[in-house]
Amino acid sequence: MKLIIHGGFFSESLTNQEIKKAKQDALAEIVTLGHKYLQSHTAVETVVYTVSLLEDCDLFNAGTGSQIQSDGKIRLSASLMDGKTQKFSGVINIEDVKNPICIAEKLMPFDDRVLSGKGAQDFARENGFNHYSPETPQRRKEYDQKLSDSIRLGTVGCVALDVFGNLAAATSTGGKGFEIPGRVSDSATTAGNFANAFAGISCTGVGEDIVSGAVASTIVIRVTDAMPLALATEKTLNELKPFDGFAGIIGISAAGEVYHADTHPYMVWALYDDGVEVFA
Ligand code: ASP
Secondary structure, three states: OEEEEEEEEOOHHHOOHHHHHHHHHHHHHHHHHHHHHHOOOOHHHHHHHHHHHHHHOOOOOOOOOOOOOOOOOOOEEEEEEEOOOOEEEEEEEEOOOOOHHHHHHHHOOOOOOEEEHHHHHHHHHHOOOOOOOOOOHHHHHHHHOOOOOOOOOOOEEEEEEOOOOOEEEEEEEOOOOOOOOOOOOHHHOOOOEEEOOOEEEEEEEOHHHHHHOOHHHHHHHHHHOOOOHHHHHHHHHHOOHHHOOOEEEEEEEOOOOEEEEEOOOOEEEEEEOOOEEEEO
């Protein structure tokens, strides 16, 4: 059993060690809770649970505390992939919900498994997800100050390998902040979140770059074709270099390999293997 999570990239560490420490502490607590949950739940149940905890933590740009977009609204995207069934479900640019990853989970048994905008919101309401504003005073302050020139990322993700040897991946984001309404993040695509019987990957970074490199699915397919996880990840990240792609990865393979890599510093992530380890 293995569990790895990330809290995306962040810029605060450059100026604010306190926020960096708070994010590391939050990741340590959440990875511990997630690992405990994994003892008695499947990989797919565990990644949903763990990402919902990350969404509820307002330090990260997912669920509560998400970035505000250029028109003053918050739109959330999240996806889930079950490596066992190879089914992918997700919501794109949904408004006024608390845990988009739980709506992605709800969509899993349906034929139409990726919904966007108003359709996603209508589905959520019909399935008991009540109105909830994910806005926090801190995000409103940032928006009011129009801090659009700083890197304000902080997407969350989780990959789990359960006791049965099954893998799952989940990723959730409020987007990159100040984007044009309607912009689609990588997080609810197979470029940002992918799993099969061989590997699971969750990405963070600049969505357009991650989509250009088809990052998560490319790494997983390379592992499927017998490449070690570390090599598959490095090779895929190397392919982003010609366009200076910005991406961070967490992954687990069915063989039990666990790997993290990023193209730029200041990604925060945590691993529960033999014990908790937090990195930034
Ligand atoms: N990948 C996300 C996006 O482009 C942002 C992030 O990872 O922080 O929307």
